[in-house]
């Protein structure tokens with residue numbers, strides 16, 4: 001069974017961010033991720049993670065907050081300077097938090113120029129941070145209209161084309177279900193590239209046990225393929241976070 005992390009941007013929001021770490025540990029999570037940690041000093045987040053005994057598994061490149069704004073710039077032609085500035089900021093945070101992965105967000109863009117820009121920026125970033133683990137994540141365009149990366153096979157091809165040992169795939173089963181309708185089949189096609197997994201129920205992006213995605217079967221598929229990374233709960237709780245954790249396997 002994989003190790004489970006809580007996405008603290010979406011779970012335990014009943015509490016201030018610094019208190020969500022202890023709540024996640026008490027609930028049985030071994031790690032956490034924070035999409036956009038940039039509003040809080042890294043040392044405070046780091047202290048909270050250490051005192052709860054949790055690993056910080058992932059952060060995203062800016063935008064700085066969850067409330068809105070563009071979702072990154074990596075595929076946006078003409079925004080290379082902004083991308084590099086934001087990437088360096090993410091890198092500083094990741095180092096201070098000892099975060100395992102940085103999710104490089106593609107942003108809103110389309111066409112061949114966007115593709116070349118994405119490749120160029122990923123090549124630059126993988127060289128800029130040879131010791132960091134970078135991920136790219138296909139995201140469905142209903143939730144994020146116009147988002148450049150919304151295709152799992154394209155993501156796998158991009159990773160192969162960039163050819164850097166520190167770049168891999170972030171496999172969000174919720175997006176996979178919406179984009180392909182076949183979470184396990186998609187997993188089997190791209191599993192060799194995956195270094196981080198996220199989960200949520202569909203429809204509604206609520207608790208994984210609610211809805212159409214068969215998570216016990218998906219967790220079995222992860223085990224069968226030898227996946228050893230984290231699985232992060234990235235959903236909007238439909239009830240108090242702690243009352244919706246029936247899906248979380250416990251030893």
Ligand SMILES: O=C(O)[C@@H](O)C(=O)CO
Pocket residue numbers: 035060071103137139172175198234
């Ligand atoms: O699935 C998602 O929406 C996230 O993993 C993300 O990074 C969006 O910012």
Ligand SMILES: [Mg+2]
Pocket residue numbers: 137172198234
């Ligand atoms: Mg995700």
